[in-house]
Amino acid sequence: MTLDLTRRSLLKFMGGAAVGSMLSPLPWKLLDDAAIWTQNWSWIARPPRGPVSHKYTTCQLCPIGCGMRARLIGASFVSAWPVAGHPAAGMLCPLGLAAAQMRYHPSRVRGVARRDRTGADPAWRIVDADATIGELGQRLAACRSRGAADSVAIVDLRPGRSMSRLYREFLARQGGGLYVTAPDGWQASAAAFAGLATVAALAPAPDPARARTVLNFGAPLTAGWRGHAITPHAAGGPLLIQVDPAASITAARADRWLPARPGSEAPVALALAHVLVFEALASDARVNALADLPHQNGSTLRMALADFAPERVAEVSGLTPAQLRDTARELAAGRPALVLGVGDAGGGPLGAEEEAAIWNLNLLLGAVGPDGALGVRPADTALFDEPAAPAARSLSDIPDGSLDVLLVDGSFPGAPVSAEQLRRKLRGAGGLLVALSPYAGGAAGTPADVVLPTFAPGEWVDDVPAPALSARASYAWATAVAVPAPFALHPAEWLARLEAASGLVVPVEGGKAGHEAELKRRAGVLQARGSGQVFDPADGNTTDVAAMSDPDMLAGALARGAHWSDKATLTLADRDLRPLGTDGAMAAHWRSLAGGRVEAAHTAGSAGSLVLMAGGGLAPTAGAITAPVLNKLYRESGLQPGSRQLAISATTALAHGLKEGAPALLTTPHGRRRVRVRFDNSLPPDVARLAAGPDPSDMGDPAASPDDRTDIPDLCGAADRPVWRLVRADLQEAHDGNA
Amino acid sequence: METHSKATVAYAMVIDLDKCVGCGTCNVACAIENNVSVPPSEALENRGLTWMRTQRVDNGKAWPDHRTVTVPIPCQHCEHAPCIHVCPVTAVQLDESTGIIGQIPTRCMGCRYCMAACPYHARYFNWFDPTWPEGLQDTLNPDVAPRMRGVAEKCNFCHGRLDRARELAAAEGRPADEPVHYTPACAEACPHGAITFGNRLEEGGPIAALEKKPEAFLLLEALGTAPKVTYLSREPWIRRIGLSRLDRVRGHGDGPEGA
Amino acid sequence: MDRHLIQRGLDRTTLPRFLLWLLPWLLLAAWGGTSATQLFRDGLYHTNMDNRFAFGLWIILDLAIIALGAGAFFLGFMTYLLRRHEFKQVLNTAVIVGFVCYSGAIVTLAIDVGQPIRAWFAFWHANVHSMLTEVTFCITCYLLVLLIEYIPIVLKNRRLRTVPGAAVLEFNLHKLMVVFAGVGAFLSFFHQGSLGGMFGVLNGRPFAYREGVGIWPTTFFLFIWSAISAGPSFIMLITMIVQAVTRKKLVDDFVLSRLGRLSGILLSTYIIAKVADTVVWIMVTLPGKGFDAAEFYRSDMFGAWVLFLELTVFGLLPATILLNRRRVEKMPWLIAGGFLTCFGVAFNRFVFTLQTLSVPTMSFDRFMIYWPSQQEWGVLAGVFAYGVILYSLSFRYLNLFPRERELQTTTGGN
Incomplete structure (x- = not known):
């Protein structure tokens, strides 16, 4: 038989093979593999x-210091979660939740970075660390040798920490440089309270939980008061009266809403005090004693309040005299009552005059004292016996153009100061601003010429003192939960290197060891004091400090993320109070504010058809660096307003010829800014609001012109005015789509 | 073999709008837990990935009568989900044992038909390559697989957490058909306790009680999708936001007009 | 130069002139190709679609060209199964137009999906409940049918006929054409319906949702109906355009008139059904879902004129024109009627795709609009250019019009 291979038989074979192979697993396996392949890139x-594990620490992204449970996968810090029942706050805000991302922020510097801000190429470059430190050391030595110690300054954006002590000691050894703080709205409010008492180093500790009635001047209480939510009256909370220009969520939830005009806080508070002194509590001997207490200059509170009858304040505040009277009576009848100031902290301090007027309401209502809702606690400086020299100064006290070297502590991603406020202090082009910061951005990195890279939050142990206006004294450590970045150094190490380069002998306990020693010393102070409790986040148990026999026990607990707190223990007698301030000058300040804050604003060169309010974003700090994921709240959902979105009521915007989303140019006496119109009908007519807080959505928006202000505080004139939350502004349509 | 019974577990969520303040914590917690990527900054509101999206809604009135409410909107996990039957590649599935509507990103081919089908706009598309800034991959959650570009994604009631809870239950020797309790990231993170999560079929459980409250309402109930996310509010005007637009304008539903 | 490729007896222009004619279309195709490359490489963020406008220009394009391409299956059905042989004069054109439309739609879909490499999952992980699965299966199969119908036309090429076996294959395929026409009609019928069903089943989108008839929503039948009304008109218009461009008489006028009248008859019945469907939707469907139709026609972009336009200018008007025996004999009327019919079906697909997505569902949703990006237009232009080029090549080298030789009276054209 011959094998006859024809074309037909070949075709038949191929056809059969094809059909047969379909019955085999081969083609199906190939398809399946292809399916899997297309799913893996x-x-x-x-x-x-x-392995999954957890560590406990304290959030250090804002002053509240919420408890934080860090989730670790192997050695990687992957996410942060709230600690239920934590005394500081049993919650985390979006900033804290995203804390794990802060280590990998795109603006993190991976070496000593420097830039020539005036040159043709202002980009950051990684430079030689030793050479830079050497140069800075020589500058310090030069200042020291010519006796110009006040041309060196350190800005400590969160005073009261162990690092704060190290900064002061560093400056003292340099011959007494300037130790500078920049109070936020909360700290300014506490300082205003301290200014009404003759006792030094005390801090107010208002506790809304102990009040039957709470009158609140504009603070967004819905987000909580220092970490604690105030439940509405219906849910068993205090009767809440909100003074707020906007129909905000807090205003809507409050039991009463007083829609006072922006800037009328001082007149409103004084009108309420007027009613208390002259009507509601007129027969109270204690109130009369306080009202008639003579001050140095002979003035009394009663005399100062005489000008603030409700009828006179009605016009400036937009409230009726009846509303003011009823509110004062409701406060008097609803004691213990508490009156809270601060307002929207994102817009900077409310003003010392407003705060003093508000604290006076508490004094008149008897809030201070064992039966009241306003406790008093020792200031942290007193608690931990911080050195008094060099004295803490406010940034506004430093003359412009006076500094050769300005070190800025950038341990915190945000600050209540703008880049321009810091840079104005430098001596012309010769001054150097050096940021001790993980980032080439944020409050410290943005204005800097040099960034000395430090550890990011979660990479080192920093201490967290009690936030201003917290109801209890407290102390905790933000412990190290992540592996420190190899290219970063402890800020105390940078200080030691600078010190050595400036020709001084670094103390034995210098650098990181000095910081650790100070942390331990503080634990020892608390243990020796023997008062207060320690909350252990791992099991939720609370231990009395008195039961801790050894300072190391407390230090060990703090290192595991524990939180120490103590009730407000100081008492303040009526004789310690000065309602018009220790210098009695408040009466004159109040008179100057009788027409409200807006009218007092500098309005030269501007028609000022609008009142612009600077408002808070998520955190009460301008220019803050935030985790990339927060973009979800700004760009991707529009939930949080970005600092280029001008909130304004639809009617006011349309009256300016602007539709929703329209590009517009906002002009204030201090600068201009390109914005987009965003309708917000919760605002009264002719009032606009711009968020001063962190704004990740500003990232991609280049400044359209040189006078386009990138910082809202600068737009509002923060460099010239201590109170910059309100400013008159003009709004025009911008014709390009590049706002 | 799977031994769970169909009728004992249906996870559901109740969101109390009177407690929500619009802080966005749930949105961020969700993104962190579920490895939701951050698109580049040119991604505006409609190109983002926000499994839990919080929407501001107002009563349409001018100051001072203006009122705002913030409404967190995750996937509603509808009993009659409009998205399941439309998917051509079976990438959307109802887990009968939990009531959770799952999305299989590795099977999705990105036709976006499910997104067109969803009346709650709770589905999101990866318009961009999901990338993380350098090093940030180190903060990803190993319990949730990152997605790739060109696929749809959405809330799955933190399925990764459910899996962890089941592993824990199994390790403790509990029977596989016993319902497990767990908390999604948004409910854990909400600072104001506005989000309650649980098994609605649990007799005497918190969900069943909350769902029966007179303050309870659903989004677009008349569509018949039967969402498993219920909203609560004492304010009549807020309860009306769940109706279609016209009903709201005419003041149908309970309560006085324009409260 | 390419004379040996051109059918005997057919007069075609010179190769340079032909290439010159192709040039602008090639440029458009290049735009499409560039756009597609960008989209495949970088992802769909180059489009202006977003989470709300999940569908955009391309889906409108797909739906419109598939509807217009319905002439292929419907004329095949009329010719082979109903034995209306006058349509044989335009059948080759119908097959090529159909092929262009369907292959163009598939290419566009491949660009449109986020993971083109997984497109075959529609078969591998098919969800039998999804209208889109039905669409995918039917379109793919029908494209094969169209290819098989196209092959004999190609094989009749003068050069290819010299290849042994080609003629045999062509002959055999031709014998089977009646079978393919039947299969094609069946497949087309289903996917035209499923494309409508895709919208009708969206129970979360009241604007698109329709009551069911049997297991299908009414849009299933309305989409078939409108597609077969527009299909003949589209073939008629294409034929007229080819006659105008080539300045040749290619088919008998009565064929065009019959195509127009066929459209008219179908369109008039479609409009009756569409009106009934709209009334049921407004009176029954929407109230049941808590909605009111007025709500959907309240924006600047989509007013009540949308519905008015669809039912009258694109419905009643062309139907009256094309139903009239005398008017369809007159070319201007025929063109007007045909154009309105074709535009109407595209407008219907536009409304179903875009208005469905732009009208709010939740009370606090905003009305939104969408405008395609440069890349989206590029793909559209590319598909259009591809169609013109393929048709031009086919016209030049194949014998598309059986009566061309007899009817030829003038010269010129390509």
Whole structure:
């Protein structure tokens, strides 16, 4: 038989093979593999692998210091979660939740970075660390040798920490440089309270939980008061009266809403005090004693209040005399009552005059004292016996153009000062601003010429003193939960290197060891004091400090994320109070504010058809660096207003010929800014609001012109005015789509 | 073999709008837990990935009568989900044992038909390659697989957490058909306790009680999608936001007009 | 130069002139190609679609060209199954137009999906409940049918006929054409319906949702109906355009008139059904879902004129024109009627795709609008250019019009 291979038989064979192979697993396996292959891409991010564990720490992204449970996969710090029942706050805000991302922020510097801000190429460059430190050391030595110690300054954006002591000691050894703080709205409010008492180093500790009635001047209480939510009256909370120009969520939730005009806080508070003194509490001997207490210059509170009858304040505040009277009576009848100031802290301090007027309401209502809702606690400086020299100065006290070297502590991603406020203090082009910061951005990095890279939050142990206006004294450590970045150094190490380069002998306990020693010393102080409790976040238990026999026990607990707190223990007698301030000058200040804050604003060169309010974003700090994921709240959902979105009521915007989303140019006496119109009908007519807080959405928006202000505080004139939350502004349509 | 019974677990969520303040914590917690990527900054509101999106809604009135409410909107996990039957590649599935509507990103081919189908706009598309700034992959959650570009994604009631809870239950030797309790990231993170999560079929459980409250309402109930996310508010005007637009304008539903 | 490729007896222009004619279309195709490359490489963020406008220009394009391409299956059905042989004069054109439309739609879809490499999951992980699955299966199969119908036309090429076996294959395929026409009609019928069903089943989108008839929503039948009304008109218009461009008489006028009248008859019945459907939707469907139709027609972009336009200018008006025996004999009327019919079906697909997505569902949703990006237009232009080029090549080298030789009276054209 011959094998006859024809074309037909070949075709038949191929056809049969095809059909047959369909019955085999081969083609199906190939398809399946192809399906799996199309589902795996090499560039899809791979999460870390490893055992899951948790560490407890304290959030250090804002002053409140909420408890934080860090989730670790192997050694990777992957996420942060709230600690239920934590005394500081049993919650985390979006900033804290995203804390794990802060270590990998795109603006983190990976070496000593420097830039020539005036040159053709202002980009950051990584430079030689030793050479830079050497140069800075020589500058310090030069200042020291010519006796110009006040041309060196350190800005400590969060005073009261162990690092704060190290900064002061560093300056003292340099011959007494300037130790500068920049109080935020909360700290300014506390300072205003301290200015009404003759006792030094005390801090107010208002506790809304102990009040039956709470009158609140504009603070967004819905987000909580120092970490604690105030439940509405219906849910068993105090009767809440909100003074707020906007129909905000807090105003809507409050039991009463007083829609006072922006800037009328002082007249409103004084009108309420007027009613208390002259009508509601007129027969109270204690109130009369306080009202008639003569001050140095002979003035009394009663005399100062005489000008603030409700009828006179009605016009400036937009409230009726009846509303003011009823509110004062409601406060008097609803004691213990508490009156809270601060307002929207994002817009900077409310003003010393407003705060003093508000604290006076508390004094008149008897809030201070064992039966009241306003406790008094020792200031942290007193608690931990911080050195008094060099004295803490406010940034506004430093003359412009006076500094050769300005070191800015950038341990915190945000600050209540703008880049321009800091840079104005430098001596012309010769001054150097050096940021001790993980980032080439944020409050410290943005204005800097040099960034000395420090650890990011979560990479080192920093201490967290009690936030201003917290109801209790407290102390905790933000512990190290993540592996420190190899290119970063402890800020105390940078100080030691600078000190050595300036020709001084670094003390034995210098650098990181000095910081650790100070942390331990503080634990020892608290243990020796023997008062207060320690909350352990791991098991939720609370231990009395008195039961801790050894300072190391407390230090050990703090290192595991524990939180020490103590009730407000100081008492303040009526004789310690000075309602018009220790110098009695408040009466004159109040008179100057009788027409409200807006009219007092500098309005030269501007028609000022609008009142612009600077408002808070998420955190009460301008220019803050925030985790990339917060973009979800700004760009991707529009939930948080960005600092280029001008909130304004639809009718006011349309009256300016501007539709929703329209590009516009906002002009104040201090600068201009390109914005987009965003309708917000919760605002009264002719009032606009711009968020001063962190704004990740500002990232991609280049300044359209040189006078386009990038910082809202600068737009509002923060460099010239201590109170910049209100300013008159003009709004025009911008014709390009590049706002 | 799977031994769970169909009728004992249906996870559901109740969101109290009187407690929500619009802080966005739930949105961020969700993104962190579920490895939701951050698109580049040119991604505006409609290109983002916000499994839990908080929407501001107002009563349409001018100051001083203006009132605002913030409404967190996750996937509603509808009993009659409009998105399941439309998917051509079976990438959307109802887990009968939990009531959770799951999305399989590795199977999705990105036709976006499900997104067109969803009346709650709770589905999101990866318009961009999901990338993380350098090093940030180290903060990803290993319990949730990152997605790739060109696929749809949405809330799955933190399925990664459910899996962890089941592993824990199994490790403790509890029977596989016993319902497990767990808390999604948004409910854990909400600073104001506005989000309650649980099994609505649990007799005497918190969900069943909250769902029966007179303050309870659903979004677009008349569509018949039967969402498993219920909203609460004592304010009549807020309860009306769940109706279609016209009903709201005419003041149908309970309560006085324009409260 | 390419004379040996051109059918005997057919007069075609010179190769340089032909290439000159192709040039602008090639440029458009290049735009499309560039756009597609960008989209494949970087992802769909180059489009202006977003989470709300999940569908955009491309889906409108797909729906419109598939509806217009319905002439292929419907004329095949009329010719082979109903034995209306006068349509044989335009059948080749119908097959090529159909092929262009369907292949163009598939290419566009491949660009439109986020993971084109997984497109085959529609078969591998098919969800039998999804209208889109039905669409995918039917379109793919029908494209194969169109290809098989196209092959014999190609094989009749003068040069290819010299290849042994080609003629045999062509002959055999031709014998089977009646079978393919039947299969094609069946497949087309289903996917035209499923494309409508895609919208009708969206129970979360009251604007698109329709009551069911049997297991299908009414849009299933309305989409078939409107597609077969517009299909003949589209073939008629294409034929007229080819006659105008080539300045040749290619088919008998009565064929065009019959195509127009066929459209008219179908369109008039479609409009009756569409009106009934709209009334039921407004009176029954929407109130049941808590909505009111007026709500959907309240924006600047989509007013009540949308519905008015669709039912009258694009419905009643062309139907009256094309139903009239005398008017369809007159070319201007025929063109007007045909154009309005074709535009109407595209407008219907536009409304279903875009208005569905732009009207709010939740009370606090905003009305939104969408405008395609440069890349989206590029793909559209590319598909259009591809169609013109393929048709031009086919016209030059194949014999598309059986009566061309007899009817030829003038010269010129390509």
